[in-house]
Amino acid sequence: MTDFAQHLQAVHERMAAAARNAGRDPHSVALLAVSKTFPAEDVRAAHAAGQRAFGENYVQESVDKIEALDDLRASLEWHFIGPLQSNKTRLVAERFDWVHSVDRLKIAERLSAQRPAGMAPLNVCLQVNVSGEASKSGVTTQEAPEVARAIAALPRLRLRGLMSIPEPQDTLEAQRAPHRELRALFDALNAQGFALDTLSMGMSADLEAAVLEGATIVRVGTAIFGARDYAH
Ligand SMILES: *Cc1c(COP(=O)(O)O)cnc(C)c1O
Numbered sequence: 001m002t003d004f005a006q007h008l009q010a011v012h013e014r015m016a017a018a019a020r021n022a023g024r025d026p027h028s029v030a031l032l033a034v035s036k037t038f039p040a041e042d043v044r045a046a047h048a049a050g051q052r053a054f055g056e057n058y059v060q061e062s063v064d065k066i067e068a069l070d071d072l073r074a075s076l077e078w079h080f081i082g083p084l085q086s087n088k089t090r091l092v093a094e095r096f097d098w099v100h101s102v103d104r105l106k107i108a109e110r111l112s113a114q115r116p117a118g119m120a121p122l123n124v125c126l127q128v129n130v131s132g133e134a135s136k137s138g139v140t141t142q143e144a145p146e147v148a149r150a151i152a153a154l155p156r157l158r159l160r161g162l163m164s165i166p167e168p169q170d171t172l173e174a175q176r177a178p179h180r181e182l183r184a185l186f187d188a189l190n191a192q193g194f195a196l197d198t199l200s201m202g203m204s205a206d207l208e209a210a211v212l213e214g215a216t217i218v219r220v221g222t223a224i225f226g227a228r229d230y231a232h
Contacts, residue, residue, distance in 0.1 A: 040068035
């Protein structure tokens with residue numbers, strides 16, 4: 001087995017164990033492999049090991065990677081998960097299947113306007129700044145219903161759910177608290193009539209906590225590809 005296949009299997013085992021502990025079906029949690037800073041050939045190797053969904057943070061890096069992997073396009077799903085500036089939305093709208101990091105209405109409006117007519121609507125998550133958020137982006141839980149309503153009305157987007165990036169914590173209990181907060185917001189929005197099916201939360205260090213609190217997509221980089229080297 002290749003390293004990637006081994007790492008992917010280990011991550012799937014962690015996800016399944018957490019799902020069982022939560023009384024959830026292991027198939028209700030999907031793995032997004034976060035390939036930022038890693039070359040296209042690593043994505044190709046992970047794809048050969050069965051992985052289909054990949055997450056990217058940097059627009060130019062991902063555009064080059066998607067192009068280099070064009071021969072696999074039909075069996076790859078690309079998710080943009082990084083900070084998105086308005087002057088870069090077109091590149092993302094034209095190339096990605098999902099955007100998890102929609103953190104303001106203006107970005108959503110641009111993505112909808114720029115999504116090509118021949119493509120399926122772009123799947124999006126609203127990024128929420130839960131307590132102890134690592135990045136300072138994202139709407140507050142108070143703002144979320146109004147922004148979500150406006151996004152859900154945009155013609156070329158499909159609002160799928162919520163995403164967050166909490167501050168790293170050492171204990172399982174501390175890791176669970178912000179995930180529980182996002183889950184509560186998710187339930188409240190669905191009670192108000194939204195039909196959200198996606199909770200994008202949990203990374204290499206806290207995926208168990210996220211699955212215990214209801215994550216449907218965990219975003220895992222380091223545990224699959226190894227430590228990132230930002231010097232390159
Ligand atoms: C880099 C990144 C991840 C993956 O983090 P790891 O700790 O390497 O698993 C997940 N989500 C977002 C938004 C990221 O930027």
